[in-house]
């Protein structure tokens with residue numbers, strides 16, 4: 138097969154609410170190559186999770202995808218009947234959530250609930266399913282996995298439960314796993330273990346990852362490319378080192394510059410003024426304009442994406458000129 | 462060093478946990494449910510000097526919040542005592558109550574910590590009026606002063622919490638604490654729940670307040686970058702015990718305790734150039750359950766330098782070179798002796 142594994146084009150997802158229509162994801166386009174790790178960053182509410190849910194067809198009504206397309210290995214997923222989407226989920230694309238409780242059933246033993254996930258897609262013997270479960274649990278770093286299949290989720294620590302959720306995503310050997318801030322709730326020491334294991338997994342199994350996070354440092358040690366979202370749009374995309382060493386979009390630049398690592402200890406940090414906009418009352422034109430030091434009259438019009446080589450951004454006055 | 466404002470002497474805090482919902486459900490299904498006492502804080506002693514910001518770092522469940530709450534007079538200690546200006550934070554002997562207003566606490570969640578039914582002005586003025594720090598007639602001016610100190614307009618006083626963003630609510634929570642004119646502020650993860658682009662604003666606010674008000678702070682965070690940026694000294698906690706204490710820069714550049722070094726190494730760093738993606742090294746093994754910490758040094762199961770003594774004898778926090786203290790039989794920096 139040639140071409141990228143996943144192509145998202147013009148994806149727009151909306152939620153009608155009593156207060157008005159929330160356009161959570163607006164004309165989002167990006168692609169994921171087979172076996173690659175793509176970082177997706179942005180602050181809370183910028184549309185990262187809704188992007189992930191939209192790819193999997195998990196938007197609950199009245200919310201819906203109102204435009205665009207999601208193609209996996211050339212096959213269109215938007216508009217696919219629910220039954221086909223269910224068959225695809227887990228087998229082709231899986232998702233790992235921030236809170237492992239969203240995946241794990243507290244009253245089922247770990248081994249039993251994971252075996253159910255295999256049986257949903259395949260007819261295999263109970264013994265074969267159990268063996269596969271033990272194998273993937275070992276793969277994500279659970280020691281002595283075969284003997285812990287009969288444990289309940291509460292008997293595992295938070296880090297172990299998140300490993301079980303990741304293992305569940307791996308069970309049917311999907312081509313793509315969308316990881317939605319899976320380590321945000323975990324301690325640094327556990328996060329480092331899981332990051333190390335995920336990187337090795339992607340390398341060894343050829344599974345592609347979309348790694349959603351608000352932590353640039355984490356993404357910088359994992360991903361080869363990055364996309365940055367703000368107010369529902371992708372505002373910057375490119376190879377990770379290029380974006381982090383010379384961000385083009387003022388928001389991406391501001392985020393990087395505000396990290397304590399960029400400042401002298403005890404001195405004021407660079408800060409982005411203001412706060413992210415309400416998704417119900419987006420300013421006309423560029424959504425970052427009220428907080429942007431480079432904004433001028435041109436920014437009253439929504440900037441179109443500028444493409445240069447493998448970098449892309451949406452800004453009238455970017456910091457770096459695209460080099461191709 | 463000038464006399465300490467805060468003295469924590471041999472404080473322990475134990476909890477006899479009630480089973481969680483998950484455990485109760487699993488118990489109904491026949492699973493074995495442990496029920497033992499947690500030593501959330503285990504014989505901790507430390508001092509905080511006037512105007513100093515002391516950082517408190519450690520993994521989830523190691524006892525940071527519990528220690529912070531004992532110092533702030535929210536939890537009574539099970540043993541030992543916390544003093545502010547030489548007076549116990551908690552008065553009384555059988556039913557212990559907080560007897561000082563000199564310490565105030567700021568929490569992680571700016572949503573939960575403000576009462577949605579009250580206007581901001583009333584929320585800020587309530588404590589100072591109740592404790593006789595200000596007269597009701599002064600309230601409006603006083604509220605305006607603290608709102609301005611945290612970067613909010615005076616008319617914020619007439620609005621309700623839901624009309625503010627997370628970052629603004631955290632500013633309000635800080636204004637409410639400052640209005641009590643505390644000598645010490647205990648901040649428990651005060652930026653953790655804020656948007657990334659807002660965190661820098663609140664960190665800068667703490668730096669400004671510190672400069673202007675000479676505030677003393679205990680600053681709890683799991684974010685080692687934030688701690689390094691704003692703290693003079695740092696205490697590292699592991700399973701209820703302080704394992705290392707020293708000046709921030711010393712600890713970050715030359716850790717003495719093996720846990721401190723492993724913790725620092727495990728944080729992913731921002732990599733902006735080069736192809737080498739490996740910017741961190743995980744700590745081997747898992748954090749032991751606080752219900753059953755290993756004997757001897759609590760870190761020995763994960764420590765590359767552990768020997769027989771570490772497995773049986775708990776190391777005391779002792780003085781090393783340059784004012785550093787560490788609880789380790791084989792520290793990574795020289796002994797003073």
Ligand SMILES: Nc1ncnc2c1ncn2[C@@H]1O[C@H](COP(=O)(O)OP(=O)(O)OP(=O)(O)O)[C@@H](O)[C@H]1O
Pocket residue numbers: 476477478479499500501519520521522523524525526527528683751
């Ligand atoms: N009210 C309580 N009842 C029972 N156990 C408690 C209570 N409060 C804390 N604990 C236990 O005491 C230990 C220390 O908890 P504490 O909240 O102080 O940790 P922490 O270091 O602040 O963690 P985090 O980083 O997750 O906030 C944990 O094992 C916790 O489960």
Ligand SMILES: Nc1ncnc2c1ncn2[C@@H]1O[C@H](COP(=O)(O)OP(=O)(O)O)[C@@H](O)[C@H]1O
Pocket residue numbers: 152154159160161179180181182183184185186187188200416
């Ligand atoms: N079910 C829903 N109904 C209404 N609004 C929603 C729903 N889910 C998400 N949103 C809104 O969509 C926007 C993007 O949300 P999300 O993708 O969860 O952000 P994040 O980047 O933090 O993952 C936010 O404004 C959020 O409030």
Ligand code: SF4
Pocket residue numbers: 386387388423424425426427429430431432433435436440451452453454455
């Ligand atoms: S388009 Fe204008 S307002 Fe938007 S980020 Fe670029 S310069 Fe700033």
Ligand code: SF4
Pocket residue numbers: 718719720758759760761762764765766767768771776788789790791792
């Ligand atoms: S006391 Fe022993 S086990 Fe504990 S940190 Fe020091 S060397 Fe390691």
Ligand SMILES: [Mg+2]
Pocket residue numbers: 182185186187317
């Ligand atoms: Mg999300």
Ligand SMILES: [Mg+2]
Pocket residue numbers: 525526527649
């Ligand atoms: Mg805590």
